[in-house]
Amino acid sequence: MxxxxxxxxxxxxxxxxxxxxxxxxxxxxxxxxxxxxxxxxxxxxxxxxxxxxxxxxxxxxxxxxxxxTPPRVRINETLLASLAASVARVPLPPGMSPATLNGLLGIRGVVEADEEPAADAEALSRxxxxxxxxxxxxxxxxRRDEGRQLGAILAGQIAAMERLTRAAEDCPSRRPEAVRARLAAAVAALAGAGGLDGDRLHQEAVLLAAKADVREELDRLQAHLASVKDLVVGGGGIGRKLDFLAQELGREANTLCAKAGDVALSRIGLDLKAVVEQFREQVQNVE
Missing domain, CATH: 3.30.230 (Ribosomal Protein S5; domain 2)
Structure with missing residues (x-):
C-alpha cells in the first residue's frame, strides 16, 4: 500500500x-x-x-x-590591559619594535568566542x-485509510467473479443434451473420416466428454473464492495469500476457456479472466 x-x-x-x-x-x-x-x-x-x-x-x-549563527567574540580587557602594562615595563633591546595591539590580541585567552550551546545528545535521541x-x-x-477504499474495490471484483462462476455453472452449453449433441457431432465427423472401428470411436467419445467437462474447474473456482472472502473478512497480513489465490483463480479461468466447447461459455471464461487479472493487480496493494 x-x-x-x-x-x-x-x-x-x-x-x-x-x-x-x-x-x-x-x-x-x-x-x-x-x-x-x-x-x-x-x-x-x-x-x-x-x-x-x-x-x-x-x-x-x-x-x-x-x-x-556565527560565534560571539569577546575581548578579555583585563588580561589585555595587564599584558600591555607588563610589556611597557620591559626594556627593549636595540632594533626590537614594541608590542602592537595585533600581537597582543593573538595571545591565547585575550580573545574568546562564546559558541552556541550544543544540543543535549540524550534529549535529542529521546x-x-x-x-x-x-x-x-x-x-x-x-495505509489503513487506503485499505478501506481498496476493500470496496475488492468486494466488487469478488462479487463479479462469483457472478461469472455462477453464469458458467448455469450456461446452457453445459446441459446434458447440449453435451450429447456436441459429442454426437464429433463422433459423426470421426466416423465419416473412415478407418475407425467402434472401439476407437468409443475411446474418442470418452476423451471428448472428459475435455468438455468443466465441473472440476468450477468447483475449484468456488472453493478459491470462498477462501478469498474468508481472508478479506478476517483481515490481517493477507496480501501474499490473496496473491497466491489470485494466481490460482487465473489458472482455473484459463482452463475453463481452454475446455469451453461453446462460444457462450468461452465468453464467460474470458470475462472471468479479465476480472481475475484486475483483482490480482489490486491485491498487490494489500498488506
Missing amino acids: TGFARAAGTTGPVQWAWEVRSVNGRGLDIRLRVPTGYDGAGETARVALQRALTRGQCQVTLSITRPE DLAQAASHLVADLVAA
Whole structure:
C-alpha cells in the first residue's frame, strides 16, 4: 500500500524532521537515509516499521538542521590591559619594535568566542525515537485509510467473479443434451473420416466428454473464492495469500476457456479472466 507521514520538531538549537513514504511491494523493504552519526535513530525507525508492517517498499529520511549563527567574540580587557602594562615595563633591546595591539590580541585567552550551546545528545535521541514511533503510527493510519477504499474495490471484483462462476455453472452449453449433441457431432465427423472401428470411436467419445467437462474447474473456482472472502473478512497480513489465490483463480479461468466447447461459455471464461487479472493487480496493494 502507498502512504506518507512526516514528523518534525526541535531539540535545543537542532531542528529535525522524519519522513517516510511507502509504495507497493511483494515483501517488506525498508531503506534508510540518515545523517552521519544518527544510525541509532535510523535503526529505531526500522524496528518500528518491521513491527507494524509486513509488505511494501518504505523510504525513511531523517534531516537534521543546526543553526549557522556565527560565534560571539569577546575581548578579555583585563588580561589585555595587564599584558600591555607588563610589556611597557620591559626594556627593549636595540632594533626590537614594541608590542602592537595585533600581537597582543593573538595571545591565547585575550580573545574568546562564546559558541552556541550544543544540543543535549540524550534529549535529542529521546525526541527522535518518540517522533519515529508517531511517524510509523501515522503511516499505518494512512495505509489503513487506503485499505478501506481498496476493500470496496475488492468486494466488487469478488462479487463479479462469483457472478461469472455462477453464469458458467448455469450456461446452457453445459446441459446434458447440449453435451450429447456436441459429442454426437464429433463422433459423426470421426466416423465419416473412415478407418475407425467402434472401439476407437468409443475411446474418442470418452476423451471428448472428459475435455468438455468443466465441473472440476468450477468447483475449484468456488472453493478459491470462498477462501478469498474468508481472508478479506478476517483481515490481517493477507496480501501474499490473496496473491497466491489470485494466481490460482487465473489458472482455473484459463482452463475453463481452454475446455469451453461453446462460444457462450468461452465468453464467460474470458470475462472471468479479465476480472481475475484486475483483482490480482489490486491485491498487490494489500498488506
